[in-house]
Amino acid sequence: MCIVNTTSTDADIEIHGWVKSVRVQKNVSFAEINDGLSFRGIQAILTKEQAKELTTGTSVKLRGRLVESIGSEQNRELQVDQVEILGKCDAATYPLQKKHHSFDYLREISHLRPRSNTFSALARVRNCAITGFENFFQKNEFLRVHTPILTASDCEGGSKVFKISTSHQPVRPTACNSSGNNLEYFDKPVYLTVSGQLHAEIMASSLSRVYTFGPVFRAEESVTSRHLAEFWMHEAEIAFLTQLADLLEFTEECIRSTTTHILESLSTDIDFFRKWIDAHLISRLESLNGAQFTRMTYTEAINILSNSKRKFEFTPKYGTTLKSEHEKFLANEHCRAPVFITDYPKSIKPFYMRMNNDGETVACFDLLVPKIGELVGGSLREERYEQLESQMIEKGLNVDEYQWYLDLRKYGSVPHGGFGIGFDRYLQFVTGIDNIRDVVAFPRAVGQCRF
């Protein structure tokens, strides 16, 4: 709550905020005022007359004196001298009355939902997570770089991508019209990036340690609680890194450090999520500081899944990707903790991952966490020219288009590796919120683009 800094009570102060609730009593009235900057607002003590026009949602400027609270809920209250109504709020039509609202309903009024307890707490956790990651990378002497959103290359190969064009008017399916093509503006097809990794590798091949924080896009065709068409990622690339084990260590430290920062900075907000969303939240987050995350190879994971008594919809089988149900079993039930799955077969991973000596698996990992599944993915990158080129050919890439990427292996190539963290999924992880649509202010998914 933004009040003039004062440690003494009895000081004459002014506050701004929105009325969250009002209790009009016979001799005295109470209003809870909040400006969104902290979980606890301030309780204002008013006369019945002063409280008359205050309804939930009204914005006000109050002048008065801070006094010691008699009740136990807050330390200080504002004994109001003067009320100025900034913006009225019609109680008859205001969509966010003080009562329980379902997440489904709140999503319908996403222009007002940051005023709810859950979404204002989320906004503060989001901000705190951002500073937590920033602090971590800066402390470790990484340079933040900007990789492009508009790109002519497709990092993952085979991801569903969005194409861009400059035509202002939408092309109607009924019209024979070529103005939807993007050759108008660029001299080639251009897409929204699915990952900044390849560009980040350019930067790491000069600057040693870099990270990005930006939006990426996948034209996912199904609606799930973990996928969005637009989401933010941290991607890191580290030159002179030779061991996958070191990359796991660093990734673990990154998650741990940021989570500790949030727990220390926003205990009231996190406790709110524990109370209302996920009773085991805090113990789960605090347990990150205990033992090292579990590590197992993909082969071991397949064996565990195969030997489990669990009936899966998809039978776990070497050479196939782990499905969501497999990931959840491993993290939620088998390990009950974050687990790194490493060394997947090359056949199910992208061309840029570094080949292991077995010629069959690649030096990569997925970090699975309880409730969420995959939170981070990373690998050593293939730094050997011939091996990389042969993987590109094997995966059907146009080698000429990626000559710039091969050049990084031609001129002073360095062993390196990196990872990408789904930032919005991380917010699910630290708040316990089930649906990724409820951690993002304006979620984008198939058929969904409000505002």
Added chain:
Amino acid sequence: MCIVNTTSTDADIEIHGWVKSVRVQKNVSFAEINDGLSFRGIQAILTKEQAKELTTGTSVKLRGRLVESIGSEQNRELQVDQVEILGKCDAATYPLQKKHHSFDYLREISHLRPRSNTFSALARVRNCAITGFENFFQKNEFLRVHTPILTASDCEGGSKVFKISTSHQPVRPTACNSSGNNLEYFDKPVYLTVSGQLHAEIMASSLSRVYTFGPVFRAEESVTSRHLAEFWMHEAEIAFLTQLADLLEFTEECIRSTTTHILESLSTDIDFFRKWIDAHLISRLESLNGAQFTRMTYTEAINILSNSKRKFEFTPKYGTTLKSEHEKFLANEHCRAPVFITDYPKSIKPFYMRMNNDGETVACFDLLVPKIGELVGGSLREERYEQLESQMIEKGLNVDEYQWYLDLRKYGSVPHGGFGIGFDRYLQFVTGIDNIRDVVAFPRAVGQCRF
């Protein structure tokens, strides 16, 4: 330069990096090694034999002892015991030999140019500017929010926008093909955002003080030294703000604070730009800490321009936008300092700016800085329902589509204002680099989308 932290010389250490230059002499050889994390690398002292395979661009791991330098250029040198070549670099074909390269040439090899002095210095300034802005907003208790990149609304109205679609294959202009339309994926036309402002206003109407840092897009049709199709902006929205003067004050403090942070953190890099790019750079940046930025109204600016003896291509005239030549005259010549131009006529500004009492001008500003022109634009936002609605109608907006925006004025409306800072232009400002294509690693503009 990343070396094991040690203050004593004579310590046994290991360094990684790329060879920037080699001097082979009769008895002893020298190689300059840099890892991109700081301007100064380290000078390695080797035997002729050890230096044999080192060429510019080669990546190496060196082991040896730090010794006091005899020369004056650096304090310590590495007396090399052991050389390990990580990646060779063929001197015959390496595109980035140690010699002067033009910016035009370097743009052609943008996958290697972060290894050049200019572009590695730029990468460090970019990182430092990011932390400078972050520190400023966080210190002032702003919450960082994410506004969407994919959007169904067009903030500026009339900006040239990019439309998105999901078709994987580019639509050829010769084909009669409707697969370029974006109704495939979303249920309405969807564009790349030109500004996060309207969404940031949603957040500020609940959380009081918010800022964004993200990419925005304009399908600019001309190639200039100040425009890109994709660039990053900081946008801030501040609730309970009633005076334009306070917004100017805050904007000024934001620029000043970040610039001071850079000057203090990266003096060697900034001095490099002073030496090679812009001799007046440091004095210009340091002068920000002197007097308040100049303030004048648009009307005063038009009078100054009209009364100047300068022959402009476009005659300055009340009611028309200021052209680049006008902005440069005001900042570079008339004020020789940053200048806020305020209170433009409503006819040349967007619908959301707050009407002044004269009914003719709006409470807005552009901040013009020497060499660059417009760096920041901001305004108070119209918080009065009727006035806003009437401006929307006057500007031809579809009021129904913006009902959510009007709702913010219906339910607990608050006076507020905000601004947007072109981040890449700011980098031009603090480095003196003329062309915005040379401060962005992978610039996007009409016909330009490499990698």
